[in-house]
Amino acid sequence: MTRLVGHLDLDYFYAQVEELENPSLRNLPVLVCVYSGRTGNSGVVSTANYRARELGVRSGIPIAFAKKRLAGTEAAFIRMDREKYAGYSERVMEILRENVDVMEQTGIDEAFFDITKRAGGSFEAGTEMASLIKSQVLQRERLTCSVGIAPTKISAKLASDFKKPDGLTVVGPSELANFMEPMPVEKLYGIGDKTAKALQGAGVVTIGDLARKDIPQLDDLFGQKMAVYLHNSASGEDDEPVQERGKATQISRIITLKRNSRNQDEIMTQLAPALDDVHKRVAEKGLFFRSISVIGILSDLSIRTRTKTLEAPTSDSSTLNRATSELLGALVGELGDLRRVGIKVADFEESKEQSSLSEFLR
DNA sequence: GTATGCTTTCGGC
């Protein structure tokens, strides 16, 4: 049975929210930035609106670089406000949830959904539903999004990416092969620079090239698991179901140090608010964690981590602080100066009250 | 060989 899978992506999300709240920004280059606090311009661009993209500024580049690129224009540099965007995101996801059979949020600004049932398997009906979702998001939240409808998750994501902003692309089963074939392989989820290079060596440039390779050929290059994944993805036969995501599996916080340092006290002082924040978020959700990691980023921006797994889950802040201190010591001992440092907790269990409740219900 | 668990790195947005 052919599925109707959808993918929704909020257009240049953070920057669009800023435009929405301040319409005078609409025709300017708008950059939502993460300021690290080290120097005035230290940090990166998180999201750029389309006007800024036309001028060569995109997400991930240093703010100082963007400043140079946009010298002489009236560009708006805006500090990122994640909580604000999360509010908009939650309301949009709720609209989506009301209109689909199953939905799977995969980021703050995107989600997969399945409408096979309520569209009765019809792509015409599916198109109407996608249209309705888009207009509800626009009416209720004043935001545009791009939506794709196709038979699988991978093809739905390609479809939402096909026309943006404010796009709606529907790819029925009979059009699927022609739609995917000409696209470069790196458009496929899970194929980055490294895999794309390796594929290019084997004469594979487009998704169509990849679909024509058989599994044994790919097995030699990438191993069996990856071979099957690549083959199915490129052939439009990926069968990953759309599934509601459960609770978060990790909670982390990373900061940039005022200056590079290997001094444990100096680092712990700056890390303390992040530790408090992580502990607060864990407590709010009633979680117990068993794994604690310290993340260190060196001056060359490479990332190193050290992890400690506890005997038993805890929510105790002094345990968190002690373990962090210990892991940090190990990390700076081996690596020397750090530029940024972070803390992560994971391997969650429900709080005792909740687990006895679920036991009782069972 | 296979399943499992833990640590580290990778890659998307």
Added chain:
DNA sequence: TTACGGCCGAAAGCATAC
């Protein structure tokens, strides 16, 4: 000339047990 965040989930890598 250089410039450089903060999250998340999953894969990869490795060890151990059977």
